[in-house]
Amino acid sequence: DSGVTQTPKHLITATGQRVTLRCSPRSGDLSVYWYQQSLDQGLQFLIQYYNGEERAKGNILERFSAQQFPDLHSELNLSSLELGDSALYFCASSGGGENEQFFGPGTRLTVL
């Protein structure tokens, strides 16, 4: 158990819908990262937050957004969902800097 929690574990929804994925980092970790794992793209970095502020952005679609709240949990919002958004979404946390990232169990999103 990495100490990072993600909810829900599975999510099935329809095209055009909007969903919110939630992540709670390990106790004391200020950095939260979101990654997407799909069969065709592999593991891709989406976005990073540090203590409530956005720090880095990867190949995140405009339909996707995220935020980190004062209690350090983070949410990833996916809207206008398409079939191609079906993937495993991971949240990771770290103490910051070059420290290793610890991953949550992931949320498997299926868009029908």
Add this chain to the structure above:
Amino acid sequence: AQKVTQAQTEISVVEKEDVTLDCVYETRDTTYYLFWYKQPPSGELVFLIRRNSFDEQNEISGRYSWNFQKSTSSFNFTITASQVVDSAVYFCALSFNDYKLSFGAGTTVTVRA
């Protein structure tokens, strides 16, 4: 641009054989960080090891060992005396000053009893 290449797509071995996973990386930065993660069939990503670019000391931890060579931009990982529980996808990853991880495509290791 950063790039991580894991040329081996799949490796299948019989229990107790050694397995070496190759990882080659590209970066122009002098300070960078290398990682290995394991993804078992259950799906979670498990951190195994981190190495800084200025620390080429290789390490053995139980049945795992790592070989970091800056001269060849390689960061290989070996499982000694493999066990069925080692069956997983292994990812090599690279980060530098922005700390986001760039992952290789992964190598699927299957250990047969």
